[in-house]
Amino acid sequence: MDPSDKAIVNRLQQGFPICDSPFRYVAEELGIAESELLARLQTMLAEGVLSRFGPMYHAEQMGGALTLAALKVPDDRFDEVAEIVNAFPEVAHNYARNHVLNMWFVLATEKPEQVSAVIGRIEDATGLAVYNMPKISEYYVGLQLEA
């Protein structure tokens, strides 16, 4: 990443305006052309430097629910189970972690009561017990990573 990409990543983590020409507005702030901002953003999304760009919706504020869940997946089934879990549209993120509980995913559902149904379907589809760890208290969600 060159300094211009870094400046774009740092700026765009903070938020994006709602106006007629928001890219022009941000490009002017950054001192680059609007077309360059769009092109660099496109490249960074295509290369996976950015996983997404747009509104981040808050499941609970829309009346839905979020939970963190984990699985103990036998090593020789890891890829197969990842494929099964990822195929659920309710799975928003999924990470491999270096622990006996080696697969950790976030479920987002439109209605709170759907969480247990989706967990049941994941248990049926994988044959594994899901450790459900919904939040009891949220102390902080934030921090932007400096590029």
Add this chain to the structure above:
Amino acid sequence: MNIDAVDRQIIQATQAGLPLVAQPYQAVAEELGLPVEDVMQRLARMQRDGIIRRIAAVPNHYKLGYRYNGMTVWDVADRYVDSLGPQVAELPFVSHCYQRPRHLPDWPYNLFAMVHGKTEQDAERQVAAIAELLGERARSHEVLYSTKILKKTGLRIGG
């Protein structure tokens, strides 16, 4: 539910991302057959109400050089957790901090804090700082580093 059918259409059209064109809200409005002012007003309202946390870029932390993304988990006595959680959350390198249920006997941890380091030493220093803050009130802890992103799409609502 604080969203109506039109909000829902806008969410479905934008949850995978905004179009990368000079006038992205106009593009969404045309796709949905709505006036652009309506789309912008509704997005602004959803942002005010916290339905949209923010409109922003989400980086892949590995690609930014943050290779050591640790989920630190701590077994803290329940009577302390609501006073210690906010203190851990205030540490400048903690990105998320939650109280979650234990799953005894194999999962005794109830306080979760995410840390991000560019080197193993950075991450270890961050874990040590949390350990120092918690002191003897943390009976045990572990750090689970992510080894691979298997999926990262964000929230999706169905049609």
